[in-house]
Amino acid sequence: METIIRTEKLAKIYNPDTSYEVKALWDVDIEIKKGHVAILSGPSGSGKTTLISLLGAIDRPTRGKAFLMGEELTAMSDVALSKVRRETIGFVFQSFNLIPRLSAIDNVAFPLIPMGVSVTERHRRGSELLKRFQMGERMRHTPEELSGGQQQRVAIARALINNPQIIIADEPTSNIDAEAVKYLIETIYALKKEGRTIIISTHDQSLFNLADVIFDVKDGRITGMREFKQ
Amino acid sequence: MAISEGVKAESLASVMEGADIYLTLDQYGKNAPVPLKYLPEVKKINGVMRVVPRVLGRTYLGDSLAVVVGIPAGELPPSVECVEGKPFSSRGEAVIGVGLARHFNFTVGHAFMLGGVNGRMLKITGLFKADSSIWASDLIFIPFEDASAIFKTGDLATDFLIYVRPGYTSAVAETLKKIEGASFRIQSKELVKQYFNKGFTLKGGIFTALYTVAFALAIPALLVSSGFGLSERKREIGILKATGWQTSEVLEMVVFENLIISLTAAPLALLISFLWLKGLNGLFIAQFFIAEIGLFPPFNVPARFLPIPAFLSFFFSLILTMVGSLYSSWRAAVIPPAEAMK
Numbered sequence: 227m228e229t230i231i232r233t234e235k236l237a238k239i240y241n242p243d244t245s246y247e248v249k250a251l252w253d254v255d256i257e258i259k260k261g262h263v264a265i266l267s268g269p270s271g272s273g274k275t276t277l278i279s280l281l282g283a284i285d286r287p288t289r290g291k292a293f294l295m296g297e298e299l300t301a302m303s304d305v306a307l308s309k310v311r312r313e314t315i316g317f318v319f320q321s322f323n324l325i326p327r328l329s330a331i332d333n334v335a336f337p338l339i340p341m342g343v344s345v346t347e348r349h350r351r352g353s354e355l356l357k358r359f360q361m362g363e364r365m366r367h368t369p370e371e372l373s374g375g376q377q378q379r380v381a382i383a384r385a386l387i388n389n390p391q392i393i394i395a396d397e398p399t400s401n402i403d404a405e406a407v408k409y410l411i412e413t414i415y416a417l418k419k420e421g422r423t424i425i426i427s428t429h430d431q432s433l434f435n436l437a438d439v440i441f442d443v444k445d446g447r448i449t450g451m452r453e454f455k456q
Numbered sequence: 457m458a459i460s461e462g463v464k465a466e467s468l469a470s471v472m473e474g475a476d477i478y479l480t481l482d483q484y485g486k487n488a489p490v491p492l493k494y495l496p497e498v499k500k501i502n503g504v505m506r507v508v509p510r511v512l513g514r515t516y517l518g519d520s521l522a523v524v525v526g527i528p529a530g531e532l533p534p535s536v537e538c539v540e541g542k543p544f545s546s547r548g549e550a551v552i553g554v555g556l557a558r559h560f561n562f563t564v565g566h567a568f569m570l571g572g573v574n575g576r577m578l579k580i581t582g583l584f585k586a587d588s589s590i591w592a593s594d595l596i597f598i599p600f601e602d603a604s605a606i607f608k609t610g611d612l613a614t615d616f617l618i619y620v621r622p623g624y625t626s627a628v629a630e631t632l633k634k635i636e637g638a639s640f641r642i643q644s645k646e647l648v649k650q651y652f653n654k655g656f657t658l659k660g661g662i663f664t665a666l667y668t669v670a671f672a673l674a675i676p677a678l679l680v681s682s683g684f685g686l687s688e689r690k691r692e693i694g695i696l697k698a699t700g701w702q703t704s705e706v707l708e709m710v711v712f713e714n715l716i717i718s719l720t721a722a723p724l725a726l727l728i729s730f731l732w733l734k735g736l737n738g739l740f741i742a743q744f745f746i747a748e749i750g751l752f753p754p755f756n757v758p759a760r761f762l763p764i765p766a767f768l769s770f771f772f773s774l775i776l777t778m779v780g781s782l783y784s785s786w787r788a789a790v791i792p793p794a795e796a797m798k
Contacts, residue, residue, distance in 0.1 A: 284698045304790070311793075312700025323695045323797060337699040339709075384699065384730035389667055 230392065230423050231281055236290035238276050238446075250276040251446045254290070255417040258425060260391075263436045266427040268443035274427035275320070275396055277443060281425060282317050282394040283307050294392075307400060310348050312337065316385030318395040322377045324369040324384075330356060330376075331365040334383045341388075357382040361414070375406025392423045399430040407432060458733060459742055461760040474533065475508070475617030476625050478648060479632065482641035489612035494638060498616060503624030509613035511603035515571050520559060522594050526603020532584075536597065540564055541582030542598075548685075550598045551582040563770065571606035572597065578602065611796045690788040694796025703789040710785045714777040721777075722770035726761065733759040 238251040243442075251273045258281075259274045266274045275451060279285035280292055283299050293298040294310060302310065311317070324333045335352035356365050359379040369377055380397065385393055395414075399407045407430070414424055414436050426433060442450035474482075479498065481488040492509060499507050511526035532551070533541045541564035543551055550570075552562065564567065567579045578598055604610070620628045629642045643651075696706055732738065738757035788796050 239645055279792075279794040282698075284797075308697065308702040311698060317698055319698075319797070323691075323698070325692055325695060336696070337701070340701050340705040388700065443794045 227259040227261070229257050230295055231258040231425070232256070232293045233291075234279070234291040236277070236280060236287050236292055238273075238280060239288040242288060249446050251280070251287070254312050254446075254448055256441055256451075258423065258439065258447060260423055261418070261421050262438035263414065263424045263426065264431060265437040265440045266425070266443050267429060267434070269429060272443045273446040274429075274443050276429045276446070278394055278396050278425060282315050283310050283318065293451070297455075312341070312388060314390050314392055316383050316388065316390040316393045318378070318393065318398055319383045320397040320400055322369070322381040322401070324377055324380055326369055329366045329368055330361060330372065330380045333369070333380055334387055337384065337387050351387060352383070355386055357379070359371060359383055373403075375402045375409065378402050378410065379413075386417075390422070392425065392427045393417055396427050397429075398426060399428060399433065411436065457765040458729060458761050459738060459757060460771050461762055461765075464797055474645065474648070476620045476645050477618040478643040479616040479618055480614070480641045480643075482639045487615070487641055489609060489614055490616055490638075490640070492611045492613055494635065495613075496618065497635060498618065498632070501628055503620045503628050504618055505621055506619040508617040508619075509600060510615055510617060511600060511609050512614040513518040513603065513607040515606065517556065517568065517570060517596070518560060518703035520556065520594060522570075522596050524596050524598060524603055524606065525662045526598055526600045526607075528600045532597060536584045538582035539585045541580070544581045544599060547601055548576065548578060549581045550578040550596055550602075551584050551618075552580060552597075554585050556594055556596065556605060557583045570598070576602050579701060686772055689706045689785065690796050691798075693785060693788040694748050694793045694798075697789060697796065698793035703786070706789045707782065707786060711778070714774060714781060717777050718770055721773045722766070725773070726766055730761065733757060739746055 233254050233256050236251060236254040237249070240248040240250055253373060254277060266277055274373075276285070283294070283302075287300055290300070294314065297310075298305070299310065305308070321359050325336070328336065331349060331352045334355055335348035335373070338348045338351070353362065353365055356379075357361055359382060361376060361379050361383065365374060372380065378401070381404075382393075382395075385395075398410055402410065403442050411433065414426070418424055418436065422438075426436075437452075438454055440452045440454075441448050441450075467488060469696060479490060481490050490509075495507060495509060498504065508527055508531045511524075513524050513526075514521055515524055516522070529545050530543070530704070536551075538551060541551070550568075557563065560568070562580055562583075564580055564582060567577055569577055571576050577600075578596075582593075584597070598606075600613075618628065625644055629644065632640050632642050693706055696709075697703075701709075732741065737752075740751055742757045
């Protein structure tokens with residue numbers, strides 16, 4: 227199966243060469259296949275979020291290389307990275323990162339603005355996605371008027387608005403209730419069936435059943451890898 | 457700026473309706489009272505139509521400082537129109553501005569004491585409204601002799617107002633220079649107009665300088681204050697970048713937002729200043745432009761809204777919002793989104 231993401235000796239060091247130096251990630255070599263669900267598992271502070279940020283092209287490593295579909299992410303310009311984030315990756319953040327002053331539908335649709343998509347088309351695509359996630363009744367609500375689970379559905383809808391090949395979710399179960407977790411699992415399963423690659427950082431074992439591969443992360447290193455046949 | 461322009465317009469209107477030549481004595485380069493003995497000689501000059509000697513002074517009427525103009529009966533300036541009663545015709549009479557009349561509840565027939573211990577009891581024969589609302593507020597016209605007695609000017613006048621036939625101003629001025637025994641200071645209407653223009657330009661310049669200082673102070677203040685809200689903005693920009701926006705697109709959005717803010721702020725500022733001046737009659741602010749009128753202007757504060765100040769208000773608000781947000785937005789946009797969203 228085709229490799230979609232690969233890293234070589236990837237490292238992220240905060241405050242390098244100072245007395246406050248923190249090696250958040252060190253010599254990470256992983257490979258994720260297209261269409262797989264990959265889970266980065268480990269305790270809090272292990273470096274999962276740092277790794278997932280580097281894989282999602284929203285942060286730059288201190289050293290090492292990351293490749294996306296054969297293209298070296300770490301060598302790309304700011305403009306090229308923006309293009310990758312726009313066209314290939316959909317990110318679901320741990321705290322959802324919705325814009326508080328925008329309604330649910332505007333939060334979902336705003337990534338389309340710089341692409342020159344008309345307001346009507348943006349709203350059509352946004353409402354279609356929100357309806358898919360049973361949020362049709364709450365489209366005009368702002369994030370503060372939504373529950374944690376509902377905010378996450380808006381965040382997932384936003385991640386899907388550009389129809390990306392890769393969905394990245396950082397600790398998706400940490401801010402939602404049990405009912406919402408169940409709904410999330412169904413959603414991930416459905417996205418996987420659509421052929422998308424899904425990378426999840428979590429220590430929630432209820433998501434492990436979905437995984438094709440689990441990378442154990444500890445103290446900024448990959449300490450193990452488990453592959454499953456789904 | 458609107459008040460300043462309004463006052464300037466009214467002042468120039470008054471000048472244009474005034475005398476063609478203002479004659480005083482020249483004492484060390486300054487105006488000095490002119491002896492009445494020159495009056496017949498000046499009247500005889502070819503081209504002179506009328507000469508009006510004036511005594512000008514300021515004195516208290518109750519709690520208000522009033523400008524007193526003493527002129528011969530029948531010589532009220534054309535811009536002074538009696539809205540009630542008639543001009544004075546003999547000593548012991550006066551016409552006063554509607555502003556003062558309103559302040560003291562005076563009407564035609566009332567009498568008042570002017571000038572303290574040397575004062576005169578004057579009976580109001582008329583209330584006037586001048587083209588200039590400032591004039592009408594605190595001006596009192598009284599007979600020349602009464603003013604002379606109140607201010608103890610003897611056989612002197614503050615100045616002579618000389619009205620000449622069209623085209624005779626220069627010739628009359630030349631003849632005045634030749635009168636023996638007197639060193640006159642001759643100020644033509646054009647010269648007075650120039651003084652006004654210079655004065656208002658200076659005043660406008662001072663205001664603009666103060667405005668610029670305030671503007672210069674506002675920029676760092678805005679940078680500091682916008683820094684307080686920067687973390688939220690930074691996070692928002694991080695989200696935009698994480699979802700595929702490019703730095704240039706983020707900045708384009710910020711510029712567009714600022715344009716909208718400025719386009720809204722400038723008309724709003726104009727509307728507020730218009731309402732303040734027309735509705736509240738320049739309450740509190742008029743005193744910065746018109747001396748001694750107090751917090752509550754007793755007359756209609758003149759104001760003119762011109763396109764350049766309106767454009768400047770838009771321009772300055774745009775610059776302020778741009779300076780306050782563009783640099784901080786750029787800084788947030790060029791760092792990795794993960795860092796901006798922290």
